[in-house]
Amino acid sequence: MxxxxxxxxxxxxxxxxxxxxxxxxxxxxxxxxxxxxxxxxxxxxxxxxxxxxxxxxxxxxxxxxxxxxxxxxxxxxxxxxxxxxxxxxxxxxxxxxxxxxGQRANTRRAQLQVELAELRYELPRAEAKTSLAKREEHPGFMGLGEYDESRKRDIKERISRIQEELTTMEVRDAKRRERRRDSGFDLVALAGYTNAGKSTLLRRLASELSIDQNEDLHPDLDPVAASSDRLFETLGTTTRSTTIDDRDILITDTVGFIADLPPWIIESFNSTLEAVYQADLVLLVIDVSEPVTTVREKLVTCHDILSARNQAPIITVLNKTDRVTDAELTEVKSAIDALAPNPVHISAVSGDGIDDLRSRITSALPPWLGERLVVPHTDNTMSLVSWLHDNARITDISYDDSGVMIEFESRPAIIERARDRAEGLVLEAGS
Ligand SMILES: Nc1nc2c(ncn2[C@@H]2O[C@H](COP(=O)(O)OP(=O)(O)OP(=O)(O)O)[C@@H](O)[C@H]2O)c(=O)[nH]1
Ligand SMILES: [Mg+2]
Missing domain, CATH: 3.40.50.11060 (GTPase HflX, N-terminal domain)
Structure with a gap:
């Protein structure tokens, strides 16, 4: 138009x-x-x-x-x-x-979230109309008032039904996150202002495609899809896997932020943003090629939205360095120093700085712990060893007549599981 x-x-x-x-x-x-x-x-x-x-x-x-x-x-x-x-x-x-x-919502969840936001936008308007009609003595207006009363009820009912369905999806997601953590994945989420370069960075970091069947399908899953300069390109979540220093990592891309979003829009998208709030680490992507004051304002917006719910450590990633001079980069860095003291700078397009980012990711993730287990030879011993090969970093392994000694490093949840399984082997050998 x-x-x-x-x-x-x-x-x-x-x-x-x-x-x-x-x-x-x-x-x-x-x-x-x-x-x-x-x-x-x-x-x-x-x-x-x-x-x-x-x-x-x-x-x-x-x-x-x-x-x-x-x-x-x-x-x-x-x-x-x-x-x-x-x-x-x-x-x-x-x-x-x-x-x-509404135009971009191409998954069930995105459609529900958009409808929820629309209903929340409409509700106070329906209420305003009802009270306007009530004040009028005109009979025609009374008719309108009754219509709006029932419209208001319909809106409220629909809101609670959508919330129920989204909650079911959130529970399903939470279970999936736990399953993924149990099988040794660290969960990293991308967050940032719309158009900052999150989806481009996802494609740069994780070339492999590995997605749950029931994850929201999204055009971003197309590995050759070019990102375009459009705001709110991504609405749903997309997850891909990558390996950094032997650690299996799942990176999730999600909806971008924008200034002045009223709480009812942010709440409507909570179901999608949960992937950010519940991650082990958040990469906050910032477009560094914009004027310094804009960069600052957008960073503040992102922090405001994240601060409500986020628990995970945050790495600030200054993206699009290919578009700025070293002097400009230094200027931005000092302007945002109080908000983002130790940023990594990259170009998701050229690949500059990606190795730095990878090492910052591993050092910011919850550290792996070392463990040493001695287990007897039983029918199931080798299955534990191969499970550890898949889910941990084995640093030493030796076999003798009395059993197997395994030294390994992994995340606490995996160590816990390995101990349980080792105990099971001891019981099995004893019986
Ligand atoms: N010059 C340059 N352009 C980049 C870089 N990273 C991303 N872009 C461009 O910036 C635009 C937005 O990139 P996206 O990856 O779609 O941004 P996004 O953060 O996913 O945006 P939303 O999905 O809307 O939240 C695209 O045109 C990208 O090609 C970069 O490092 N350098
Ligand atoms: Mg995107």
Whole structure:
């Protein structure tokens, strides 16, 4: 659609870059923009004169849609609609983000999450309409009020049914994470602002494809798919395996972050973000090629979203170094020093710095512990040895008449399992 974007800021210079990229990501063509520096107007968001100017531009460009970068209340949306030519819709940043999510949602989970976010967006609007109708004495309005009452009930019921289904998926995911940890995998998650380069880095780090059948299917699974410069390219989760220093690692890519996301959108995507919150390590990917103030702001946004739930250690990864000079990189590093004291810098596209990143990953993962087991020869001894070959790093092994001595290093869960199995062998030999 032909679109005019509008943005109001309290002070400073309005920057319409991101809202234009979001509009493009939704498939729109931005034909013009209006901006204003002033306090928000309760009725129209912009000043009345600015809205007249906006209406003129709409006519002049034959625009079909107006997108506000600001959050619009239901009354503001209604009032603005009245000021514009008939048939021209007005939406805000959040409605636009939901539209993009809706277009990209190609898995059951993504669809449920988008629907949940939409219902949460709609609920206060239905409530506003109901209370408006109740205040009116007009009988026609009363009819509308009853309609909205039942619409409100429907929304609430649907919300709780979706939440139930998402919870079931979360339980399934949690079990899968535990299974994966039990079989010796460390879980690493990619997080970061949309367009930072997470999916590109995933493809760089993990060339092998190894995905559970019931993991969300996503176009990113296509190993030759080129990443494009579109915001919110990734919605679902994609997991691939890699091996670093003998450690089997699963890396999960997920939905990107963006500024000013209201809590109801973030909550709607919690089911996807759980992969980040429950990881052993988070790689926070930052696009270092943007202006220093933008890098800082985006880093703050990412920390805000993560800080609510994240437990894992975080490595800050400054990506796209191929686009900056050494001096620029140094400048960014010192500007974010307080937020991200020890970042790794890479180019996911050229491969620069990837080896550094790999070694930082292994040193940040929970350390492997050493263990020494002596087990008797039984029918099942060799199966324990081969299981340890698969799930641990065997540092020494010797056989004699009395049994087998195995020295190995692995994650605590594996050591626990190995001890149990060794005990089983002792019992078996004794009986
Ligand atoms: N020059 C350069 N471009 C990069 C680099 N890494 C990624 N890009 C480009 O940046 C754009 C976004 O990359 P993606 O990997 O899709 O970003 P993302 O973080 O997965 O984005 P979302 O899925 O929207 O959250 C693409 O056009 C990539 O080709 C890099 O190291 N250097
Ligand atoms: Mg992506």
């Amino acid at each position: 032909r679109v005019i974007v509008a943005k109001r800021v309290d002070e400073g210079v309005p920057d319409t870059g991101e809202i234009c990229r979001l509009a493009a990501a939704a498939g729109h063509e931005v034909v013009d923009e209006v901006t204003q520096v002033r306090p928000g107007d309760p009725a129209l968001e912009l000043g009345a004169g600015k809205v007249d100017e906006l209406a003129q531009l709409v006519i002049q460009h034959n625009a079909e849609l107006v997108i506000f970068d600001n959050r619009l209340g239901p009354y503001q949306t209604y009032n603005l609609g009245n000021k514009l030519p008939k048939g021209v819709a007005v939406i805000d940043r959040f409605r636009l983000i939901l539209d993009i999510f």
